[in-house]
Amino acid sequence: MTDTMIDVSKTILNEYPLCNECLGRLFAWLATGTTNIQRGRSIKLVLLMIGDEFLRGGDRKKASEYLQILAGNGMMKSARRLAKDAGIPFELKETCHLCTKDDSVFERIPRITNEVDEILQDYEFDTFLVGSVPFPQLVERQDEICARYNLLNSEPLKSSFNREFGKKLFEKLKREVDFSKPEIVVIYDMLKDQISLQVNPLFIFGKYRKLERGIPQSRWDCGECKGKGCEECDGTGRRYLDSVSEYIGKPAVKIAHAARFKVHAAGREDIDALMLGDGRPFVLELSEPKKRKLNLEVLAHEINKEAYGKIEVHDLEFSERSRAQDLKKDASENIKEYVASISTEKEISEELLRIAEKRFKDIEIEQRTPNRVAHRRSDLVRVKHVYEIKLKRKEKLLLEGSFKVQGGTYIKELISGDEGRTKPSLTEVLETPCLCTELNVTAIYTGKPDHNA
Numbered sequence: 311m312t313d314t315m316i317d318v319s320k321t322i323l324n325e326y327p328l329c330n331e332c333l334g335r336l337f338a339w340l341a342t343g344t345t346n347i348q349r350g351r352s353i354k355l356v357l358l359m360i361g362d363e364f365l366r367g368g369d370r371k372k373a374s375e376y377l378q379i380l381a382g383n384g385m386m387k388s389a390r391r392l393a394k395d396a397g398i399p400f401e402l403k404e405t406c407h408l409c410t411k412d413d414s415v416f417e418r419i420p421r422i423t424n425e426v427d428e429i430l431q432d433y434e435f436d437t438f439l440v441g442s443v444p445f446p447q448l449v450e451r452q453d454e455i456c457a458r459y460n461l462l463n464s465e466p467l468k469s470s471f472n473r474e475f476g477k478k479l480f481e482k483l484k485r486e487v488d489f490s491k492p493e494i495v496v497i498y499d500m501l502k503d504q505i506s507l508q509v510n511p512l513f514i515f516g517k518y519r520k521l522e523r524g525i526p527q528s529r530w531d532c533g534e535c536k537g538k539g540c541e542e543c544d545g546t547g548r549r550y551l552d553s554v555s556e557y558i559g560k561p562a563v564k565i566a567h568a569a570r571f572k573v574h575a576a577g578r579e580d581i582d583a584l585m586l587g588d589g590r591p592f593v594l595e596l597s598e599p600k601k602r603k604l605n606l607e608v609l610a611h612e613i614n615k616e617a618y619g620k621i622e623v624h625d626l627e628f629s630e631r632s633r634a635q636d637l638k639k640d641a642s643e644n645i646k647e648y649v650a651s652i653s654t655e656k657e658i659s660e661e662l663l664r665i666a667e668k669r670f671k672d673i674e675i676e677q678r679t680p681n682r683v684a685h686r687r688s689d690l691v692r693v694k695h696v697y698e699i700k701l702k703r704k705e706k707l708l709l710e711g712s713f714k715v716q717g718g719t720y721i722k723e724l725i726s727g728d729e730g731r732t733k734p735s736l737t738e739v740l741e742t743p744c745l746c747t748e749l750n751v752t753a754i755y756t757g758k759p760d761h762n763a
């Protein structure tokens with residue numbers, strides 16, 4: 311007959327001093343719904359009862375075997391008392407083989423719980439999770455025992471420690487434990503006896519309008535000095551002094567006491583294009599925020615005050631990472647509307663304008679990567695859908711064009727033809743060189759509902 315776990319426990323205890331928690335952990339998947347401490351205590355109690363039975367039955371040799379183990383490596387008070395009373399000698403052990411380096415890591419829990427509570431005073435959060443970096447040596451010891459005694463139901467030190475630590479922290483902090491999307495992860499390093507925090511980012515969805523030309527979407531450093539400051543950029547380190555991202559992110563960083571920000575937007579307009587209409591959807595990511603319960607109306611007000619006349623945000627709402635990813639994924643599937651001023655070399659007849667409108671009704675066009683962005687985009691031909699172009703004459707050599715196109719369509723090139731790299735183009739169909747002199751984005755349809763249901 312194979313040995314039962316009681317026999318195996320006795321063999322292991324004969325070899326190693328183990329506390330209740332660590333003995334129980336070796337059999338953690340057996341009879342769930344209790345704690346490892348209870349498991350360990352129960353195993354030892356059964357062994358003690360067996361020893362006592364031998365003692366009472368007069369088998370002193372057998373009894374000594376059990377009592378010596380339990381009083382020594384078992385670190386069991388009641389066994390020590392019984393052994394003493396019966397005059398059975400034993401070797402006193404006080405440090406557990408599987409959880410003790412200088413002290414037991416489980417015994418550190420009350421102290422580090424208080425330390426974490428202290429550190430977290432500065433943070434606003436509703437959910438948390440604990441993690442730990444265990445002593446490599448203790449992990450090795452447990453692996454060794456499990457391999458040697460073929461223990462298939464043990465639990466790693468780390469997972470048991472995290473649970474016990476988490477329980478204590480939950481009692482103290484009175485916040486929810488969230489396993490999938492915690493706002494803060496508390497990590498305890500056993501070796502360094504050190505607590506660190508992983509403060510997860512805060513995501514805010516919104517839409518921006520750009521009311522002034524010459525502002526890039528993201529920070530654009532000087533190409534000469536890469537941001538250090540040189541003659542070329544008057545020591546500013548910047549090619550453009552401001553950006554849409556910074557107008558949105560900087561006030562938010564201040565209000566949330568965050569470390570950094572990132573703006574994820576549904577595509578981007580050219581530097582010299584305005585973003586009008588209902589605005590462009592974006593998700594603002596704030597890293598390591600200390601404040602999470604932001605008043606978004608106040609935030610919008612702060613951003614709009616700082617960026618007055620340049621950038622304007624609205625419809626701010628709390629969101630999550632997946633929405634930022636959706637924005638990027640969707641960008642080329644969005645439908646966008648633009649209004650452009652178009653100068654022509656020759657005067658164009660009304661008739662030809664109508665022909666051009668018909669020609670561009672619901673067609674696919676081919677755009678090879680434009681010359682002006684070739685340095686940062688790979689050279690390939692993109693097929694884009696043009697839903698509609700409406701053309702109006704404003705002056706003799708000036709048209710106003712309204713475009714409804716698939717996201718990612720290069721409008722300037724759709725107008726100019728980009729030396730034949732975009733086909734067809736207005737230049738081609740109107741049979742005269744056309745040039746975009748002003749461009750505004752007037753609508754972006756993201757294909758997703760504006761608000762989370």
Ligand SMILES: [Zn+2]
Pocket residue numbers: 328329330331332333406407408409410414
């Ligand atoms: Zn232990």
Ligand SMILES: [Zn+2]
Pocket residue numbers: 532533534535536537538539540541542543544545546547548
């Ligand atoms: Zn420079």
